[in-house]
Amino acid sequence: MKKLIALAVASIVLTACSSVEKEQQKERTFLLSQESLDTAQRNATIACRDAAQCDAAWKLTKTYVEQNSKERLTRADDAAIETDVPSGTGKPVFSATRIASGNGMGATISLFAQCKGMYEDERARGSDFDDCATKIISVQNGFAPYLRAHLPAQ
Numbered sequence: 001m002k003k004l005i006a007l008a009v010a011s012i013v014l015t016a017c018s019s020v021e022k023e024q025q026k027e028r029t030f031l032l033s034q035e036s037l038d039t040a041q042r043n044a045t046i047a048c049r050d051a052a053q054c055d056a057a058w059k060l061t062k063t064y065v066e067q068n069s070k071e072r073l074t075r076a077d078d079a080a081i082e083t084d085v086p087s088g089t090g091k092p093v094f095s096a097t098r099i100a101s102g103n104g105m106g107a108t109i110s111l112f113a114q115c116k117g118m119y120e121d122e123r124a125r126g127s128d129f130d131d132c133a134t135k136i137i138s139v140q141n142g143f144a145p146y147l148r149a150h151l152p153a154q
Contacts, residue, residue: 030125033133040140044111046147047101053151054107058098060150061109061143065094068139089117090128092135111143 048054062081066073070091071083081096092113100107115132119125 026125030129033130033137036137037133040137041110041112044140044143045108046110046144047106047108049106051105054098054109056151057109057147058107060147061096061098061111064143064146065096065111068142069094086116089126090115090131092132092139094139111140113140 046057048057058078062073062076065081065083069083071086071093073081074084075082079098081094083094085093092115095112096109097112098107098109113136115128115136117126117128118132119129
């Protein structure tokens with residue numbers, strides 16, 4: 001009987017340790033994914049040098065958003081491109097901005113993305129975080145290479 005109780009207690013202790021380790025691993029994975037998202041956001045920002053290059057890059061940005069979103073565009077003007085908010089969770093919403101540089105010649109173009117259900121209150125990990133992060137990181141990291149491949153050489 002004592003052996004059975006000792007085994008039960010040992011089992012409970014190991015289960016508790018395992019649960020704590022699993023939570024710690026989830027937190028480490030979340031932080032690494034968040035770092036990757038931050039890097040992808042920086043990678044999804046480009047500078048163009050003059051009106052002609054910026055206009056061409058902006059047109060390509062619209063095409064890129066259309067190709068990578070399952071949602072329709074709700075806005076596409078000289079300052080912003082936005083997709084509709086999906087009805088369900090786990091699907092990215094994309095937007096892009098074009099901000100003129102101080103000299104009035106060039107601009108900075110940035111592609112943003114987030115999913116409904118990706119975060120909970122105070123940016124805590126949401127139920128769809130992992131799936132969304134994978135989708136967003138891929139699209140954002142592909143943005144600048146897409147522009148470089150399609151922009152005419154100047």
